[in-house]
Amino acid sequence: MAAAAGPAVRCSLWQRRSLRCGPGTGSAPLPARPSGRPAPRAGACPSRHRCLSAGPRPVPGGGAPLRLCSTQAVPQAGINKPVIDRIIRVDHAGEFGANRIYAGQMAVLGRSSVGPVIQQMWNQEKDHLKKFNELMVAYRVRPTVLLPFWNVAGFVLGAGSALLGKKGAMACTVAVEESISEHYNNQIRTLIEEDPEKYKELLQVIKQFRDEEQEHHDIGLEHDAEATPAYSVLKTAIQLGCKAAIFLSERI
Amino acid sequence: MATRWPGATPYSPIPAAKNLPGGGTGQERERKVVSKGNQQYPPLRALQASAVLRRASDEHKKEPLASSSQQHFDSPPAGHQPEQKPQGPHPSYTGQGGQESEDYESEEQLQHRILTAALEFVPEHGWTAEAIAEGAKTLGLSVAAAGMFRSDGSELILHFVSECNSKLSELLQKEQKLVQLGEAEKKPIDEFLRDAVEARLRMLIPYIEKWPQALSILLLPRNIPSSLNLLTSMIDDIWHYAGDQSTDFNWYTRRAVLTGIYNTTELVMMQDSSPGFEDTWRFLGNRVADAMAMSSTASQVQSTGEAVVQGLMGAAVTIKNLAGLNQRR
Numbered sequence: 001m002a003a004a005a006g007p008a009v010r011c012s013l014w015q016r017r018s019l020r021c022g023p024g025t026g027s028a029p030l031p032a033r034p035s036g037r038p039a040p041r042a043g044a045c046p047s048r049h050r051c052l053s054a055g056p057r058p059v060p061g062g063g064a065p066l067r068l069c070s071t072q073a074v075p076q077a078g079i080n081k082p083v084i085d086r087i088i089r090v091d092h093a094g095e096f097g098a099n100r101i102y103a104g105q106m107a108v109l110g111r112s113s114v115g116p117v118i119q120q121m122w123n124q125e126k127d128h129l130k131k132f133n134e135l136m137v138a139y140r141v142r143p144t145v146l147l148p149f150w151n152v153a154g155f156v157l158g159a160g161s162a163l164l165g166k167k168g169a170m171a172c173t174v175a176v177e178e179s180i181s182e183h184y185n186n187q188i189r190t191l192i193e194e195d196p197e198k199y200k201e202l203l204q205v206i207k208q209f210r211d212e213e214q215e216h217h218d219i220g221l222e223h224d225a226e227a228t229p230a231y232s233v234l235k236t237a238i239q240l241g242c243k244a245a246i247f248l249s250e251r252i
Numbered sequence: 253m254a255t256r257w258p259g260a261t262p263y264s265p266i267p268a269a270k271n272l273p274g275g276g277t278g279q280e281r282e283r284k285v286v287s288k289g290n291q292q293y294p295p296l297r298a299l300q301a302s303a304v305l306r307r308a309s310d311e312h313k314k315e316p317l318a319s320s321s322q323q324h325f326d327s328p329p330a331g332h333q334p335e336q337k338p339q340g341p342h343p344s345y346t347g348q349g350g351q352e353s354e355d356y357e358s359e360e361q362l363q364h365r366i367l368t369a370a371l372e373f374v375p376e377h378g379w380t381a382e383a384i385a386e387g388a389k390t391l392g393l394s395v396a397a398a399g400m401f402r403s404d405g406s407e408l409i410l411h412f413v414s415e416c417n418s419k420l421s422e423l424l425q426k427e428q429k430l431v432q433l434g435e436a437e438k439k440p441i442d443e444f445l446r447d448a449v450e451a452r453l454r455m456l457i458p459y460i461e462k463w464p465q466a467l468s469i470l471l472l473p474r475n476i477p478s479s480l481n482l483l484t485s486m487i488d489d490i491w492h493y494a495g496d497q498s499t500d501f502n503w504y505t506r507r508a509v510l511t512g513i514y515n516t517t518e519l520v521m522m523q524d525s526s527p528g529f530e531d532t533w534r535f536l537g538n539r540v541a542d543a544m545a546m547s548s549t550a551s552q553v554q555s556t557g558e559a560v561v562q563g564l565m566g567a568a569v570t571i572k573n574l575a576g577l578n579q580r581r
Binding site for chain 2 (some may be wrong): 132
């Protein structure tokens with residue numbers, strides 16, 4: 001049967017990524033299959049551990065390989081699901097967009113004198129995005145449909161503002177980070193009004209990220225963002241775009 | 253997973269009814285309800301049906317106080333009660349200073365019980381008000397209880413789908429626990445999806461004769477939001493237990509693919525006459541294999557494309573070198 005050769009072929013082909021594995025599948029020896037199903041076909045990955053290093057299994061719809069075990073899920077009972085859904089979805093979209101903005105800026109200004117500064121801010125945004133990816137899985141939130149759009153739009157905004165020069169890039173940073181800080185503050189207020197104890201972890205994360213975004217904002221100001229020609233126009237336009245993005249990502 | 257689906261309360265509660273003096277004020281209450289603008293049912297009919305219901309059940313339980321039936325009636329806070337467990341057909345009476353304070357059940361719990369009881373009459377009567385009426389009869393309630401629901405049996409079908417989804421969720425959760433405890437092996441993804449969809453579709457087997465009727469009712473515009481909601485949450489559940497951790501657009505692609513697999517397999521099952529539905533399961537296996545192949549093809553195409561681009565860049569650099577354009581002067 002072609003399917004029997006499938007797993008073996010797949011295991012050898014995809015050498016690139018190794019699967020992360022969480023607790024529970026690491027050290028336990030593989031027990032016999034309890035339900036009387038046939039033993040793994042010859043040529044198929046006989047041991048889970050070997051399969052792990054051989055590469056990811058293909059998944060319908062493509063994309064990142066599936067983690068073999070469930071992550072620590074947050075119990076769904078008792079939390080205000082619609083509110084938390086929105087918060088995590090829009091924050092995830094925001095960090096994703098910020099990532100792309102910095103990527104665009106680096107593409108243009110990577111080799112200039114502000115390159116290292118932008119790179120450092122970009123690294124922090126990458127950490128933020130990673131954290132929200134984890135939260136998204138833990139709370140079982142769906143990502144916004146507009147992600148591909150924010151992918152392109154963010155990059156274009158970053159590259160476009162960088163083409164206006166270093167000050168332009170900094171002005172864009174200032175505008176976006178101010179918008180994001182305000183937005184995080186709103187969310188903190190909402191969560192505190194809901195139940196500060198229940199959402200303690202989430203509140204901590206958002207507070208920390210808000211502080212780091214505020215830092216980026218200050219770094220942007222330090223680098224002469226306000227000296228950009230048409231600074232206020234640029235800033236208003238970008239902040240308007242951010243507000244629209246936040247509105248849409250919360251809902252769609 | 254909650255058995256309630258959004259927007260499906262039969263009628264909104266009557267908040268002011270509690271404060272009305274007991275006895276003979278049915279008219280007042282009905283007027284109040286009408287003025288509140290109840291949408292889903294003719295409120296009079298629903299109220300009267302409910303009243304008949306309760307009186308029938310009260311007679312059945314031989315209520316000592318005559319006024320208790322009114323008090324029963326006074327406080328049906330549908331869906332707003334904190335208690336979640338159904339109290340059983342015979343609530344206990346704990347008289348407190350002459351007032352009846354029994355374990356009443358909410359409107360929603362009562363409907364849940366009626367619909368569950370009605371399911372066993374579906375193979376005979378179909379997804380209709382007759383089945384609901386029969387179900388109400390087995391609970392000792394009046395046949396007029398079917399008046400609480402719509403006449404096309406939508407609630408019965410939605411209730412059934414919701415129950416099946418909850419059962420599937422429990423099943424998947426149990427399996428996951430076994431895997432986490434190391435007592436079972438983690439299935440490969442295609443096998444997991446196949447088993448989950450098969451388990452869910454097997455729940456339709458007792459009702460398979462009448463299921464096409466149910467599907468057509470679920471496609472009525474009025475029912476589409478609820479049925480779509482149930483379908484998407486079931487698919488999301490299956491992917492969650494399969495270990496999906498995507499946070500990008502793949503989240504949508506995977507669910508769309510699985511929804512397609514589920515719907516087509518369901519339709520095949522309607523027309524399947526093979527013993528034990530083996531044709532359906534084979535079809536399901538093929539579709540899942542197709543989906544896996546499609547995704548691996550997509551990744552192969554992508555990596556091939558990247559390799560081609562690399563090759564072209566290499567060729568361009570070689571040509572530039574040969575033409576002497578790359579030299580530094």
